[in-house]
Amino acid sequence: MAEQTVASTRAQMDRLQLELQDLKHAQGVEDITVGDYLLARLDQLQITNMFGLPGDFNLGFLDLVEDHPNIHWVGNCNELNSGYAADGYARVKPGSMGVLLTTFGVGELSAVNAIAGSYAEMVPVLHIVGAPSTSQQLSKPLLHHTLGDSRYEAYAKAYEQFTCCQKYLMNKETAAADIDHLLTEILVKARPGYMTLPTNLVFEKISGERLKTPLSHLPPPNDPEVEAHVVEEIVKHVMAANGGVAVLVDACAVRHDVTQELLELINKTHLPVYSTPMGKTAIPENYDRYGGIYIGSISRPEIREKLESASIILSVGGLRSDYNSGNFTYNFPVSRTIELHSDHTKVFYAQYPAIGMKQLIPKLTAKLEPFKETTQQIAVPQFKSVFPTEDTEIITQAWFWPTMGEFFRPKDVIIAETGTASFGITNVAFPPESIFIAQIFWGSIGYSVGSTLGAALGAQDRNLGRTILFVGDGSLQLTVQEFSTMLRMNLKPIVFVLNNNGYTIERWLHGKERKYNDIFPWAWTDLLKVFGDKEELRSKSYTVHNKKELSALLADEKFARADKMQLVEVMMDQFDAPVTLVNQAELSGKTNAYVPK
Structure with a gap:
């Protein structure tokens, strides 16, 4: 009898399970x-x-x-x-x-x-x-x-x-x-x-x-009353500044997806806007109210003067790491700084937890728009690449980066390795809708190569332009295997290998002549063959020794089209470095105290 009861119970459970399945279907x-x-x-x-x-x-x-x-x-x-x-x-x-x-x-x-x-x-x-x-x-x-x-x-x-x-x-x-x-x-x-x-x-x-139910990437809503108070506080201070307000855009504006809200704020208020190295391309760099890159004491003089003389700095998504701030040499006090972050807001010395910028910025835009006539009067330095006056055919860092700036096109995805590349490219003006990628804060050498693979695939998803990588010979030796993945995936990045015979950023930090900053030279233009493209059906490699050779290559339409993966070995002096790197290395050297007292 007990067995019949168990069997009956099981049969009933099976029927209920089937009915539930039918209901779901x-x-x-x-x-x-x-x-x-x-x-x-x-x-x-x-x-x-x-x-x-x-x-x-x-x-x-x-x-x-x-x-x-x-x-x-x-x-x-x-x-x-x-x-x-x-x-x-x-x-x-x-x-x-x-x-x-x-x-x-x-x-x-x-x-x-x-x-x-x-x-x-x-x-x-x-x-x-x-x-x-x-x-x-x-x-x-x-x-x-x-x-x-x-x-x-x-x-x-x-x-x-x-x-x-x-x-x-x-x-x-x-x-x-x-x-x-x-x-x-x-x-x-x-x-x-x-x-x-x-x-x-x-x-x-x-x-x-x-x-x-789709997942949401939006942050929790701000408390309406607190948010309204914060907006009024900011407006009050902006009014008192009589137009002397400048916006500084940093990494978290990009990471927390407020670039569209930020661009609307700039367009409707005409506030002058600058960015940090990690905030580069958050604002289109051809925008007439964009003044360039601020890196504390190692900024261009005209940028530093304009930004640091502002009555109020509206900092959006700030991340004040050493390499992003000229070794912490920002020269504006808390008493003149309003900070917008993803999960809090600071108005001078007052902090408002859980008031995030994603929802705050549109409300702030509506309140600040009436000030546009005043803010429009504030001059903004024109951000453009600066070519050096040189009488040499050697490819110098000072000449190379503005030259590359003229090669870039709208919607290009541009990746720079930690070191000479990320410092050298900072003051190069990018075309509209381009994307800049560099690991300026974490700074793991070799990052850019793997990142280029992912960025190129992401660029395909979004129908963006070319993917262009700048990487030093030392960094490339860490992660070079991913070239084979790029070839297998039939990706077509342009890779500029800066051959300066070792770790140039480390040489400038310490140990210019030390062997630990040397590397064993590789046959760079043979790499893509070694990694699988033996017949060069998917790739092409070049070496340029001087300005004339590089200029001719950049002017070649076939090269510029990037219809296959291309590697360009660029011969450079091992002790030549961008001026921003030299200045940063000097500041870092004092902090790190490499030499005993």
Whole structure:
């Protein structure tokens, strides 16, 4: 009798389950695997490429990725490069994020430096880690890729230090909510997030109901009363300044997606606007009220004079790191500074938590627009590249960068490596709708190569222009393998390799003649053949030794079209450096005290 009752109960449960399934189908909701749910969310965010490497704990999920109609598996040469690529991809696609997939332990730890850089520079990246099954994580066997001491959580603890949110998926009941929460945190905070995806959970079925509600990247709303008070306070001070207000745009204006709101503010108020190195291209650099790049004491004199003489500085998305601020040499006090940030506002000495700039700026624009006639009277120095007076055919840093500025076109994506490139390109005027990428704060050499891969794919998604990389010979040796991925993907970046025989930025910081700043020279123009393009069907390489050769190459229409990947080895003196780098190195040298007293 008991067996009949059990059988009857099971039959009833089966019928109810079928009825529930029928109801879901009638409502247009079908069960979906956890892996497919995650991919569906990424697809909604218009993510078209996933970076990383295969490993035995992520292979099942990789089957789903490879079979997905809209998300392409890129596949990198190592995990560090994949993290750099995800970072570059995210920087070109506002409102979205970069995604990389690694395996447990050995894979994820190889990507640590890249994710830490994305955290420091506030770039939204999702790191998915294929993890051992939930049962193995509970029983903790002596599994490969573990430390042999049962600490399966050790790697996750490391990632807690430089990710904004972590989700360790362990059951299907909470998987969808965990995925949604993590992705939302990454979008809103513009920082990396970390997820472990156990092998057995990938194919567990869950409801797809939540997919009907799109994720939002908007920050929490400001308190209306506090926001109104802040706006009135700012307006009061602007009125008292009698038009003596200047705007300084920094990195977080880009990272937290307020460039459109900011541009509307500038257009409607005619306020003069400047940017920091990390804020470069947040405002179109051909805009008539744009005055150039401010880097504290190492700024151009006319820029420094105009900005520092303003009665009020309206700082938008400020990030005052050493290389972004001329070694902290900003010369305007708190008593003249209004700061707009993603999650708070400061009006001189008063701070207003949870009043973010995304919603504040449009309201501020409406209130400040009546002041446009006054602000229009304030002169703004014309920002343009400055050519040196030189009587030499040697390619100097002073000549090279303004020359490259004339080569750039609207919508180009321009990547500069930490060192001579990121310092040299700072004062070059970019054309409209171009995008500048450099890791000025974190400063991990070699970052730009992997980032170029991601940026080029992001540029394809957005129908942008050419992708152009400037990288030193020393930095390139760290991450050069990703050239092969670019060739495999049939990408067409123009790569300028600055061959100055070693680590020039380090030479200027300390040890000009020291062997530790030397590198072994490579045959740079043979690299693309070595990395797979033996017949040069997808690429072309050049070496330029002087100004005449470089000028002729830049003027060549076929070269400028960038219809294949191109590498240009540019021969330069190992001790020549941009003046901004020289000045920054002098300031840093005093701080670092390399020589004992």
